[in-house]
Amino acid sequence: MQAWLVHPAYAALPLHARIQRAVRQLIVDGALGPGRPLPASRALARSLGVSRDTVEAAYCQLHAEGFIDRRVGSGSFVAEVKAFSAAQKVPPRDALQRHKEPSLSKRGAAMSRSGGVREQLVPRPFAPGVPETRSFPLSLWERLERQVLKETGTQALLHGDPQGAEPLRRAIADYVNLERGAHASADRVLVLTSSQQAMALCANMLLDPGDRIFIEDPVYYGARKAFDAAGLECVPIPVDHQGITVERILSQPHKAKAVFLTPSHQFPTGATLALDRRLSLIEWAGKHQTWIIEDDYDSEFHYAGKPTACMQGLDPHDRTIYIGTFTKSLFPGLRIAYVVLPPQLVKPMTVARTLLDGHTASIAQLTLARFMDGGHFGAYVRTMRGVYCERLDALVGLVRTHLSAFVEPRIPIGGLQMPCVLTCGxxxxTAIDAARRVGVELLGLSALHASGAGEAGFLMGFAAYTPIELDVAVRKLAGALKAATNP
Structure with a gap:
């Protein structure tokens, strides 16, 4: 028991709590069996060098929890709890941790096997999908946040509207209508914490386990994992230079209940879905009462003219769910995304959202609403679009100079990353492992192809890294690939 009093892991606990936990553990381990007398509080206090009141406090807590019985005139005894008898002793914590196969539901097992979607806490080149955060106008954001707190007071500390703060929903609706050609109103917007949450909601609310969903091939890994975890059967449809090959869907119209798309900037190829294909999919969804899940993840950053309008604004049948996020346009730590829903889905989706996390943080929502209403969001996006365009140009030049013997770049017209196809055999x-050993992060392309027919290569994120950082990283990568090619 003395070990508990000096163990560094319990140094923050008061003495009586340390004694109480030590005695409790001896009972749980079976070292103190049912009915066994405990030392008198005075004797134990003398032995441990603490006050009698400290021991009394420990015994009182053990009695309240049912571990010991206290009998007036007789002393304290281990309670008659069969669960902690020697024959039924609880295994040590280390033994529990050694079990490799926990008892999970089928859905839980699928989620665990997927590995989840994990982002680097401190991204390094060339982690894809990461925006520049070092130049974000923090002082402006802090000033707007202070304004929110001054006007709302403690009201902002309470539970928020599960659908999202009305000022932010209104600002989002105005933005997507003006910039993305959407057909939205504040009452059709649901504010969430991430696009990943939006895809999980769609998968679980619109389809049953075993249902089929058409997905792009290659496809964004987070979407594939969300659909797999929900028990859906993903049907891969090839992508060409005009986006998903709609003919494959139209020839088997009843094979799936939904389709997942990144039409404005396909991930990872960068293709834009052609207008005639968009209209064909919209008619297919309207005719067969299927769903279109449109992920518009980075359309703010388009470097060759204006981006194509979103599909949701073209859909007269209200079969399109439009997903947007501020993770890439502002910063990942904001944890705010949104969906523009058909009217009939607003209530059920909002109810379902309350079962996940209740609502998005109110202070961040209201601050973002001011940021958008004040014109700061548009100005920031325009600034960063120029910065990212320069960084893409720098990366293209570096790849052509130092990596031409190894890869062929596929220069995108937008987004935060560039695909490169391996040409050196x-x-x-091997290429990804070699890069990681020199501190360079690459996302492989082949794993994004559900059919397994994709070209070998990788994505190179560029938005979060300065031209100097890109230059250093490209040179490291060139050395790593050269060493791997000629071991």
Whole structure:
């Protein structure tokens, strides 16, 4: 028991709590069996060098929890709890941790096997999908946040509207209508914490386990994992230079209940879905009462003219769910995304959202609403669009100079990353491992192809890294690939 009093892990606990936990553990381990007398509080206090009141406090807590019985005139005894008898002793914590196969539901097992969607806490080149955060106008954001707190007071500390703060929903609706050609209103917007949450909601609310969903091939890994975790059967449809090949869907119209798309800037190829294909999919969804899940993840950053309008604004049948996020346009730590829903889905989706996390943080929502209403969001996006365009140009030049013997760049017209196809015969996994050993992060392309027919290569994120940082990283990568090619 003395060990508990000096153990560094319990240093923050008061003495009586340390004694109480030590005695409780001896009972749980079976070292103190049912009915066994405990030392008198005075004797134990003398032995441990603490006050009698400290021991009394520990015994009182053990009695309240049912671990010991206290009998007036007789002393304290281990309670008659069969669960902690020697024959039924609880295994040590280390033994519990050694079990490799926990008892999970089918859905839980699928989620665990997927590995989840994890982002680097401190991204390094060339982690894709990461925006520049070092130049974000924090002082402006802090000033707007102070204004929110001054006007709302403690009201902002309470539970918020599960659908989202009305000022932010209104600002989002105005933005997507003006900039993305959407057909939205504040009452059709649901504010969430991430686009990943939006995809999980769609998968679980619109389809049943075993239902089929058409997905792009290649496809965004987070979407595939969300659909797999929901028990859906993903049907891959090839992507060409005009986006998803709609003919494959139209030839088997009843094979799936939904389709997932990144039509404005396909991930990872960068293709834009052609207008005639968009209209064909919209008619297919209206005719067969299927759903279109449109992920518009980075359309703010388009470097060659204006981006194509979203599909949701073209859909007269209200079969399109439009997903947007501020993770890439502002910063990942904001944790605010949104969906523009058909009217009939607003209530059920909002109810379902309350079962996940209740609502998005109110202070951040209201601050973002002011940021958008004040014109700061548009100005910031325009500034960063120029910055990212310069960084893309820098990366293209560096790749052509230092990596031309290994890869062929596929220069995108937008987004935060550039696909590169391996041309040197080096296996993709070998290239990625070689890069990681020199501190360079690459996302392989082949794993994004559900059909397994994709070209070997990788994505190179550029938005979060300065031209100097890109130059250093490209040179490291060139050295790593050269070493891997000629071991």
């Amino acid at each position: 080096l296996p993709e996994c």
